[in-house]
Amino acid sequence: MQKYLKSMAYGFHVITHPFDGFWDLKREKRGTLAAAVTFAVLTVLMLVVRKQGTAFLLNMNRLEDVDMMVDIITVGMLFILWCVANWCLTSLMDGEGKMQDIAIFTGYSLLPMLIIQFPLVVVSHMITAEEGTFYYVFTVISYLWTIALLVLGMMITHQYSMKKTLVTTVLTLVGMAIILFIALLFFSVIQQFLTFIVTAYKEIRFR
């Protein structure tokens, strides 16, 4: 428990000192998978709070249509897809990170979104539409920070050069798309196959 809390707190060091932080996460065993998963769960929570709690002026969501499942699936699926695609690629491209290391650096990279966007929900209740620009600027900053951390985390975890990191990032995104495509294809084929069996069974029964 002590280690878990310490590894959570270490996240603040990671996002401000990424080179040192990501190195220690892996090599000094400062990070835990539990903390990474916690950050992912908190991201889901952040999305839920943001969609429902943001002030009327800056909230374009229709509250009747807001669904928590959408957030859970988006974050969960993207997280797992990213980790799997990244692991598949980096194990072919001399990456040093194991599956667990990848999950950890990805989880820790989500922290800037949490520490910026949670307070923004509160701030949104105090600003007018014109001042909403500041709100959007900070939102964008949180996204950019997270993306930068993802790239740096990958570079340090796998001991890559910058160039190789960027190429791997693009390839990872392509890999994610391919996995998705195959998954959809798989489901569609299974579905057709099952329908065929059911239809054939019915035909035979009713003869």
Next chain:
Amino acid sequence: MRKRQKILRIVSGLALAAGMLLFRGQEACASVMPYDTYSYDWWTEDVLQPHAYLYTESYAGNRFGSEMKTPQDMFFRDGFLYIADTGNNRILILTEAGEYVDEISEGLSGPQGVFVTKEHRVYVADSGNGRVVEYDEDKDVVREIGRPETDLIDASQNYVPTKVVVDDAGRIYVIAYGINMGLVEFNEAGEFQGFMGATQVTVSPFEYMWKTYFSTDAQKQRMETIIPTEYSNIFVDQSDFVYATISNLSDEDHLNGADAVRRLNPTGTDVLRRLGNYSIIGDLYSASDEAMWSSFTDIAATDYGCYFILDNAGGKVFCYDYDGNSLFIFGGMGSRNGLLRNPTSLVLNDDQSRLYILDAQLGSILGFDITEYGANLLGAMKAHYTGNTEQSDRLWREVLRENANSEVAYIGMGKISMREGDYQQAMDYFKLGNSRKYYTKAFEFYRKELMQTSFAKYMGVAIFLIAAVLLVSAGKKIKRWVGEVKCRNI
């Protein structure tokens, strides 16, 4: 959401049918109108509204003596209806109850437009003869205004005026078939002045490159030429501004956000207020079975900025307020009483209590009477426009009592609350009316007020907290220092 509405509609339809079986022979009620009245909300979903106008009766040939044949235009002035009975080459004059008064037929050939000034001088767009004719109160010809003398119109092109209006200053505006440079403007003396309010042509860069550099001459010839759209109808309002409608907008135009209605000031600049949630194009979606958008054929404006547009494609009437918000939409195509076949013209009487639609295929005039709800809604708009806060407050409440979904009513109530200085109440109303534009104004005032009244309180608490934290940390430091000194002394 839509599905739920559909189910609701089916259920209510069944209930209605059962009710009708039970109470057969009872008076027809508002709910058996052959059309729905609806409006679009902030999420661009169509929401049913109470009826604003109900079909009451139609005037056909048997009422005033002779059948009409493809009538194209109608005008209302001081209790009389003037109809351009195009197929019979005459202008028919009826009372507002549909009784025959008079007709003008001498020398007319397929007149498609008619306008009557406040002095009861009748202007007719005599399309077949290529002229505009003016008649005095006794229906005698005063003058005729022929083809404009200009090189701007190709000599080989026929001049076929279809619609005509005259403003209070005596300027005459004419829409002519095939002339796409805008409205033809004549001065009081009938001399050609120029073209007004030409629609701007927009070409996408891609389209331009494709046409200029990559197409062969043969291809170019077969391609659609890019020409400005023509106006389909005009209406002059009480401040001499000309409302003009455009009917033939394509899918592409809709994608590019083209406008189908304009309000031209005397210099020809479009000054229509477009502050609504979406552009003024009638129905927001084309009918799903056939790609069909609303096609505006006529417009009638009230003197408080609300205007009614007639749609020839769906047989609907669209009512918009001064800002361009959709107030209500009703009507439809079909063969039942109260539905339309080929509507060509729409007029309102002076207090908007009755709306007349001229149908060319039916050859009749359909009268629609305003309901209490419609009167309250338009009355509230009028009261707001003239600055009568008390009355608009009362009427908005009436509107909300009958229609709790009315966004415009909530916005109207919000504006009143804001004027009274109750910003918190205004914020609530604007939220219900889904208007972020006004909400932010109310919020700004509310925040300012809050800061003025409670700034000292909050700041005091904040300073106290900061001081407490500082004291505690200072205390710790002192303690540590004392400890160190003690250690050293031992």
